[in-house]
Amino acid sequence: MANILPTARYDKTMNDYIPYGKQDINQADIDAVVEVLCSDWITQGPTIERFEQAVAKYCDVKYAVAVSSATAALHIACLAANLGNGDILWTSPNTFVASANCGLYCGAKVDFVDIDPYTYNLGINELEQKLIAAKKQNCLPKVLVPVHFAGQSCEMEQIFSLSQEYGFKIVEDASHAIGGSYQKKSIGGCQFSNLAVFSFHPVKIITTGEGGMILTNQEELYQKLIRLRSHGITRNPDLMQGNYDEEWYYQQLELGFNYRMTDIQAALGASQMQRLDEFVSQRRFLAQRYHQLLQELPIVLPWQHPDTESSWHLYVIRLKLDKINQTHKKVFTKLRQAGIGVNLHYIPVHTQPYYQQLGFKAGDFIKSEQYYQEAISLPIYYSLTQEQQQKVVMTIQNILLGG
Numbered sequence: 438m439a440n441i442l443p444t445a446r447y448d449k450t451m452n453d454y455i456p457y458g459k460q461d462i463n464q465a466d467i468d469a470v471v472e473v474l475c476s477d478w479i480t481q482g483p484t485i486e487r488f489e490q491a492v493a494k495y496c497d498v499k500y501a502v503a504v505s506s507a508t509a510a511l512h513i514a515c516l517a518a519n520l521g522n523g524d525i526l527w528t529s530p531n532t533f534v535a536s537a538n539c540g541l542y543c544g545a546k547v548d549f550v551d552i553d554p555y556t557y558n559l560g561i562n563e564l565e566q567k568l569i570a571a572k573k574q575n576c577l578p579k580v581l582v583p584v585h586f587a588g589q590s591c592e593m594e595q596i597f598s599l600s601q602e603y604g605f606k607i608v609e610d611a612s613h614a615i616g617g618s619y620q621k622k623s624i625g626g627c628q629f630s631n632l633a634v635f636s637f638h639p640v641k642i643i644t645t646g647e648g649g650m651i652l653t654n655q656e657e658l659y660q661k662l663i664r665l666r667s668h669g670i671t672r673n674p675d676l677m678q679g680n681y682d683e684e685w686y687y688q689q690l691e692l693g694f695n696y697r698m699t700d701i702q703a704a705l706g707a708s709q710m711q712r713l714d715e716f717v718s719q720r721r722f723l724a725q726r727y728h729q730l731l732q733e734l735p736i737v738l739p740w741q742h743p744d745t746e747s748s749w750h751l752y753v754i755r756l757k758l759d760k761i762n763q764t765h766k767k768v769f770t771k772l773r774q775a776g777i778g779v780n781l782h783y784i785p786v787h788t789q790p791y792y793q794q795l796g797f798k799a800g801d802f803i804k805s806e807q808y809y810q811e812a813i814s815l816p817i818y819y820s821l822t823q824e825q826q827q828k829v830v831m832t833i834q835n836i837l838l839g840g
């Protein structure tokens with residue numbers, strides 16, 4: 438189309454543009470990737486195992502399976518949890534579409550649990566009420582996908598206890614949350630879940646370009662995940678049907694995928710793992726600084742549950758629209774025009790056209806919709822300088838107080 442970009446739009450290629458998030462790649466990361474490129478293995482070789490072990494050790498979990506994305510991770514995690522036709526998956530409406538789509542990939546139905554107004558994670562009271570109603574109507578979920586929004590853990594102990602009572606499995610979508618903790622333990626340890634998933638997309642805490650990982654303490658789930666990652670094939674004679682020990686032989690036992698990560702990506706991931714604590718502590722520092730610099734403004738700052746320590750993937754403010762004489766859209770647009778790459782996490786999934794076709798409608802999950810009308814994600818990432826952060830704060834202040 439010959440349509441010219443609206444003149445109001447800021448040129449994102451300008452080098453003073455401040456995005457909402459971005460990766461940080463140093464020379465050690467580059468060297469690690471080059472080393473693999475010069476080696477004999479560039480896919481699914483020894484570096485994958487090294488990366489998996491580094492993450493498993495960090496999270497204090499038994500098994501880790503690296504895959505091509507968190508979307509792929511969510512898909513095979515749901516399959517490993519035996520989600521299939523006629524089953525039901527529940528997740529939060531305040532998430533990226535992938536947390537819900539994984540249920541549809543498996544032929545299951547998807548439904549949502551509205552959010553807690555303080556943490557913006559799926560609400561425990563909402564979950565309990567919905568479970569009570571679902572039990573009466575005989576439509577309990579088989580899998581629940583709690584999403585650790587912005588890097589802050591959901592209340593996993595309560596969710597786990599409800600899972601015991603109502604018999605559902607838990608797949609944590611921890612895409613935002615590597616490096617965060619819950620009750621002093623690293624997110625990803627699966628203390629209160631069957632499986633947990635990380636994303637290594639460049640805006641997340643550490644990156645592999647594209648990539649994801651599934652964590653579990655259950656050996657059976659682990660065996661299933663490594664098969665599903667690679668076509669449903671095994672080369673382990675103990676798992677084959679019949680007696681075979683020929684060197685060349687393999688069997689396909691189920692329908693799997695090619696969801697493998699390359700060793701090139703895993704080299705980057707393993708190198709980034711060594712920097713994880715530094716990444717997260719810088720994000721915590723920036724979040725604390727935002728709390729201080731923004732506290733007088735007519736906005737709601739992100740509230741933190743005392744059991745959690747966030748990895749601060751996102752820093753979300755909510756506008757107090759009754760205290761300012763501007764619309765949400767206006768504030769957002771003015772920030773973008775000033776070169777501040779604010780974003781909005783998330784458009785409630787059930788309001789997407791695809792989900793509306795499935796029968797959902799605006800008004801179904803009011804708290805997530807209300808939140809969506811007020812939320813703005815501010816820039817937060819490892820290399821964001823204090824001067825840049827100052828510019829973000831001054832710009833917001835001018836917009837909100839200057840009118």
Ligand SMILES: *Cc1c(COP(=O)(O)O)cnc(C)c1O
Nearest residue numbers: 506507508533535612636637638
């Ligand atoms: C980024 C993200 C995903 C998808 O991750 P990919 O690695 O890009 O597939 C899923 N869920 C949430 C909550 C995310 O933020």
